[in-house]
Amino acid sequence: MFFALIISALLTWLVVRQYRKVSRLPPGPFSLPLIGNLPQIVYYLWTTGSVSSTFDLFRKRYGNIFTLWVGPIPHVSIADYETSHEVFVKNASKYADKFHAPLFAEIKNENGVLATNGDHWQEMRRFALQTFRNMGVGKDQMEVKIMEELDARCADIDKQAINGVTTTHASDFFDLTVGSIINSILVGKRFEEHNKQEFLKIKRALDSAFELFSPFDLTVPIWVLKYFFNRRYTNMINLNEETTSFVAKEACERYAELKKGNYRVDKEKINDFTDAFLLKIQEGGENRDFNIETLKTMIIDLWITGQETTTTTLISGFNQLLLHPQVTDKARKEILEVTDNGSRPLCLADKLSTPYLNAMIGEIQRHASILNMNFWRINHEPTYMGGYPVDSGAFVTAQLSALHINETVFENPKKFDPERFIRDEKLLQKVIPFGVGKRSCLGEALARSELYLIFGNLLFRYNFKPHGKLSTEEVLPYSFAKRPFKLEMQFIKI
Template sequence: MIFILLITVLLAWLVVRQYQKVSRLPPGPVSIPLLGNLPQIIYYLWTTGSVVSTLDLFRKKYGNIFTLWVGPIPHVSIADYDTAHEVFVKNAGKYADKFNPPLFRDLKHDLGVATTNGDHWQEMRRFALQTLRNMGVGKDVMEDKIMEEFNARCADIDKAAVDGVTVSHAAEFFDLTVGSIINSILVGKRFEDNNKQEFLTIKSALDKAFEFISPFDMTVPVWVLKRFFSQHYEKMMKVMTECQDFAANEAVQRYKLFKAGKYVVEKDNVSDYTDAFLLKIQQDGENSDFNLESLKTMLFDLWITGQETTTTTLISGFNQLLLHPEVMEKAREEIMKITNNGSRPLSLSDRSSTPYLNATIGEIQRHASILNINFWRINREPTYMGGHPVDSGAFVAAQLSVLHVNETIFENPQEFNPERFISDEKLLQKVIPFGVGKRSCLGESLARSELYLVSLLGQIHIFVQFFILQIFGNLLLRYNFKPHGKLSTKEVTPYGFAKRPFKLEMKFVKI
């Protein structure tokens, strides 16, 4: 009898405590003590078929700011641009700290910039931004680097052409183009015939890893993965460790020469990110921020963020253009007009003269919307968001994938329609594929440039925006594109934390 009474009192206390916590948070489905909303989340994932549709269902039911309890921790999702801007831009200092997934902490030991917090994150971000600026990211010198690599890849395409037509896997073309540019920026080495196959092998393994790494893997303690899912854990760690070693291999060799006194960095002759990092050590000595392990982790973070965001957007973009050839033709006509019928390459300086291309890239980025689930920030003190109380200890995120399909912002969101940005220029500001606030994507500038120039249709990340713009635009100047095999907009990883591009094959038809 006493035991039953104790259990009853405990359950009552848990229910009252849960109710008190819920009252200090935005609305959401009824949660169970300890389990939270996990039963509902699992059910709707199964019935709707994807993470994004599940989150969108909760948005429609509970509003643009809603709470889901993942176990005992409340997660507040923001699917409204104005609220996201208010929280993460105007009050950016409050939400600089990210939730660091245990899996990443086990791999990177709280080093790098992607998921770390505090003084180390601030120092690494500050150094990376300054180094990339010094190297000309977003300027003519970076545009020249992108075009040099772009021309080399197009030469390979032309060389393989039969009657002016080359069939290629989009992923291989874009991976090599983007990867080579990023690698040259980070370690001063591009991918050529003697080393490109190793890169493609590593990249293929990374792609497969992204397909089987789930939100579950990103949230549970590492000991759970090691004990109950040991083979799965070892497989994930093996792939990520191999990728990190590959990204840092050139830098490690240079570091060894540097420590042996056989390599000295000249202050006025810094050729890549690794040189800049070694110069910092050369001037100030090694410390907890600037050392070999930190260098390896930073190279991995920059390589992953720049590579994945850019290539995923480019592949998704060309898939959309092949599905909507009228959009491709209209963008090409605009580019041809400002480049005197293709007599010169498209430049970043042309961006103000290509409104339709900019709109097309914006629509591509809205549909590509890389993250199914955005990285969570930690709310440190009680506050209000969009009129709702948000208690301290809650995780908060602008859920970009849901924001980009919010019909109150983007009319008929499932349609691919660049014209929406022509009729409302301010709407383009609400496409935020790289996040908002202090923890937005470090590679945004580079990504945006790449997109515009290769098709002048795009923008992404300090690494990714610079690419997409250049690659999109200039590809449209040189080639017409046709599908080779089926086309589809079906989500490849509907239950993953990040989107994976459709495995697209296409014909490059020389213009």
């Protein structure tokens, strides 16, 4: 009898405690103590068929700001632009701290920019942004690098052509193009005949890992992965080490020569990110922020994020363009007019003269919307968001996968319709694939330049046809990030 009373009292206390917590948060489905909304989340993932559809369902039921309890922790999702901008831009400093998946924290060891907070993160982000600016990212200098790589890839395609037609996997073409760009920025080396197959092997292994990586891996404690999913854990650790060794090889060799006194960085001639980083070590010695381990982590952080977002968007985009040839024709017509019938390459200075191409890329980014589930920020103090109270300790985010298919913002959101941005020019501002606030993508300026130059210049150089099946469905809708259908297509020289 006494034991039953103890259990009843404990359950009552848990229910009352949960009710009080729920009252200090935006609306959401009924949650249970300790396990929260895990049963509903699993059920709706199964019935809706994807992570993004599940978020969209909760948005429709509970509004543009809703709460889901993942176990004992409340997660507040914001699915409209105005509130996202208010929270993460106007109050950016409050939401600079990001929740890091235990697996990320284990791999990164409190180095770099992806899985750190505080002073180290601020220093690394500030250094990276300044270095990219000095290297001309978003300016004419970087445009030259992007066009050099695109021209090199197009030359390879043309060599392989049979009667003017080359059939290739879109992923290989875009991985090599974008990979060479980011690699030359980071370590001054591009991918050529002697090393491109090794790169593609590493990239395919990374793709496989991303396809396996799920919201489950983002939330469980590291000991659960180690002891109950050891093979999965070991594969991820080994792949990270293998990828880092490959990507940071040049940087490690240069660092070793610097330590021996055989290499000096000329501060008047910084060729890449590695040189800029090594100059800090050369001038001030190694410290908590500037050391070889941090350099390796920064390179892999920037390499993966710079590679994945852009290549995924390009592949997703060509899936859409092959399904909507009228969009391709209209964009090509505009590009030809701007470039004097293709007598010169399209350049970044042409952006103001290509409203339809800009709209097309915006619509591609809205549909691609790379992350099924956005990274969570930590709310450190009680506040209000969109008129709702949000208690301290809650995780908050702009849930981009739900925001980009919000029918109150984007009419008929499932339709691929670049014209929506011609009808309403301000609507393009509400496509935010790179995130908002202080934790937005470091490489946004580079990615925007790449997308504009690659889409634009390919469209007037080639016609495109699918080789096999076409689809805009996600390959693995339950994964953390979206993976587009693996497209094989034909490049037909114009």
